[in-house]
Amino acid sequence: MVDLVLVLVFCTIGRLNHNESIFGGLPKTAWPFVVGLALGWLAAVIVTDRLRDGGGNPKPFESTALWPTGVVVWVCTLVGGMLLRAVSGQGVAVSFVVVAAIVLALFLLGWRGAARALGVNLEPQR
Template identity: 60%
Template sequence: MKKLGPFVVDIALVLVFCAIGRRSHDEAIAAGLLRTFWPFGTGLLLGWVISVAVAAGREGVSAAQRFDGRAVWPSGVIVWLSTLVGGMALRAVSGQGVALSFVIVAATFLALFLIGWRAAVRVLVR
């Protein structure tokens, strides 16, 4: 669960975020979900790459040994910020909306989803 499981959970939660957004604007969920998901999914993937690189930090210690995708810090925060910033940047260059109100809503929901589940697991495992 420390490696692949959290990545799958993150993908699922970003898909849920995108589906909720489409539904709240009365847009067809299935028809446009990929168009809404790809910028955030790409930002999510980038966040995971950065998180693994940060975990690898010290020479001689492999990222696979040190990396914990369930950690709130730094993994969860890096994944959240990368998903948000990368997602918004890719939406902007692809002609999708990036209104300030949307950025605020996205930041809040993505933090709740991507950091929140990690915090809940941490509390429940203790």
Template identity: 50%
Template structure:
């Protein structure tokens, strides 16, 4: 898989998380509000990609996927707390589960598809 595709999937999943969360809580604010919610998690995602050099094995479930997921949640929550945004336990759990489903999910699906293709050859 191309690195930019993997990065794009990760970024899109974070943005979907933000969009669903803001819609579920009837939060308005347009683009500025959306960006205010998204930036901590996007910075966390970037930290995970940079720290793990995820571009080397973008589709690896472990350590890349797990590490990117952990960094996205941990750094995202830390930055939310430092910027005065909410980090309630329930929100942290939901964020961890949702982000994990996507950041690990596409990697797991890709591995299964690759195995299936290899078996068919």
């Protein structure tokens, strides 16, 4: 949920910086990144399922983990979002890709790092 809100914030900031309508155009801007985010979550679950601890046991999935969850979600959100923007005729200028990579990294990795550093447990109780 945190990731989705932050992706929407990222898209909203972009629209505001270009003096574009938020309510009318946010879905068009956001959908490629939201799809990339969903694919990132799926990929993170798959990657985590293949990891083993020192005893050969599967590692548990942690949504707040920087690795692999945060990194996989970030990369898939960025790459998936840019690919979907390109095939849908939206802009993917190099400068936009660089800014998106930095901002999405700050958002998607930053909240995980902050939660870990502060010792905040956001995992559902099992």
